[in-house]
Amino acid sequence: MISSLADAYLLSQIRYKCSCVDLRNRSVPALDFEQLVEQFYMPLYRFGLSLTREPCEAADLTQQTFLLWASKGHQLREQSKVKAWLFTSLYREFLRGERQRVRESGREVHLSDVGCLPTAPNTLDGDAVVRALFDLDEMYRAPLSLFYLQEHSYKEIAETLNLPVGTVMSRISRGKARLREQLADDAHQSVAKSEMV
Amino acid sequence: MTNEEAKKILAAYRPADQDRLDSHFAEALQETERNTELSRWFAEERKFDRAIAAHVSSVPVPFGLKTRILANITPRTDKKSRWVAALAAAAAALFFVAQFISVWRAPGRHSASLSDYEQEMMSFVKLPPPLEMESLQIGPIKEWLVERKAPLAEIPPGVAAVETMGCRILYFRGYPVTLICFCHGQTVAHLLMVDRAALPGLKPTNGPAVASQGDWTTGTWVDQHYVCMIAVHDKPAVARQYLPHT
Numbered sequence: 001m002i003s004s005l006a007d008a009y010l011l012s013q014i015r016y017k018c019s020c021v022d023l024r025n026r027s028v029p030a031l032d033f034e035q036l037v038e039q040f041y042m043p044l045y046r047f048g049l050s051l052t053r054e055p056c057e058a059a060d061l062t063q064q065t066f067l068l069w070a071s072k073g074h075q076l077r078e079q080s081k082v083k084a085w086l087f088t089s090l091y092r093e094f095l096r097g098e099r100q101r102v103r104e105s106g107r108e109v110h111l112s113d114v115g116c117l118p119t120a121p122n123t124l125d126g127d128a129v130v131r132a133l134f135d136l137d138e139m140y141r142a143p144l145s146l147f148y149l150q151e152h153s154y155k156e157i158a159e160t161l162n163l164p165v166g167t168v169m170s171r172i173s174r175g176k177a178r179l180r181e182q183l184a185d186d187a188h189q190s191v192a193k194s195e196m197v
Numbered sequence: 198m199t200n201e202e203a204k205k206i207l208a209a210y211r212p213a214d215q216d217r218l219d220s221h222f223a224e225a226l227q228e229t230e231r232n233t234e235l236s237r238w239f240a241e242e243r244k245f246d247r248a249i250a251a252h253v254s255s256v257p258v259p260f261g262l263k264t265r266i267l268a269n270i271t272p273r274t275d276k277k278s279r280w281v282a283a284l285a286a287a288a289a290a291l292f293f294v295a296q297f298i299s300v301w302r303a304p305g306r307h308s309a310s311l312s313d314y315e316q317e318m319m320s321f322v323k324l325p326p327p328l329e330m331e332s333l334q335i336g337p338i339k340e341w342l343v344e345r346k347a348p349l350a351e352i353p354p355g356v357a358a359v360e361t362m363g364c365r366i367l368y369f370r371g372y373p374v375t376l377i378c379f380c381h382g383q384t385v386a387h388l389l390m391v392d393r394a395a396l397p398g399l400k401p402t403n404g405p406a407v408a409s410q411g412d413w414t415t416g417t418w419v420d421q422h423y424v425c426m427i428a429v430h431d432k433p434a435v436a437r438q439y440l441p442h443t
Binding site: 033034037038041042045046049050055059062063066071072075077092096129130133145147148149150153154168169170172173176179180 | 204205206208209211212213215216219221242245246248249250252253254256258259262263265266267327328331333362363383
């Protein structure tokens, strides 16, 4: 009963803040929405980029996430969960896109098969660290990206990726180890190239 | 705690100290104060993490992305917000009272008519109740409902074919009612299911009975176990696409 009361109260509060989301005009209250975009579009884009490794796809994912917010965000009961909602929605949209790609191509597409960065050399070239992070398998890349964006605790990462907390901690730990290996390999290759020259 | 266990925990400790008050890290952090090797490892780890975090946080974002997002989702000023807020608060209070009454009444204490049920459910869905579970697919929703032993009839193909939003469990005269919300164009439509025992005397029907309530259309049918109702904020001709064909 307390839960119902709390739900009803929260619902009225959220409705006050996000009154009448007009989906036909894709309209949401100006101030709240602009603030929301301002606060989250950059970390969302960076998370999207770490997943897709394609700047254009990351931008589309970011926009799609805010469109979803405009249509469904008003159902969120706790405003403190806006961040988790946005990142979770982006991640789900990414997974949905991947599933669709698998269906269309008729075969399993592993992210590691996809051409790796740099896809936008002018923006990322020279940043071996980011390239190495993006080269990791998705199972490590997603939790590590959220971790390094520093927006999320391990508990929030678990919630966003729908994984047990223990799994998240293992993947962060192992992901870091692989990242170090990757960086070490890159460094060795750079040294070898310079010696050949 | 071994060094390896401590390292695994501390690997998830964010480099800017945001987790210093999280009790999950307390023991491992204390261990770093006692263990020189672990302490050295942790210092290196944090240095590494700070460097990576700085790079990740400085990945450039396309110029104009924010403008593009805002342009595609046009903000508006809402002059009716106070009026709507008052109405929403009143409706929320009514929702609460209805919930209270329905939970308070024990199953079977009072027989109810189908009309009572339809009216009460419409009062819920006209003010969309917050969802307990959100999913864009019907599969996870079904699993969630099965786990909670909530009423779950066969989902009409028209509903199964569209994107869902989520579900929750309501109560009618003490009986659980499953509410599944799904997308109807750019509005929300609702599928409600309750055990037939909640509405004694109802017999299975051959097909849905369609009715209009203001701008809403409802379609109600009864199978061997459940009374099902679909409520759509649209015309009957449009709402029929979600009703089962018999």
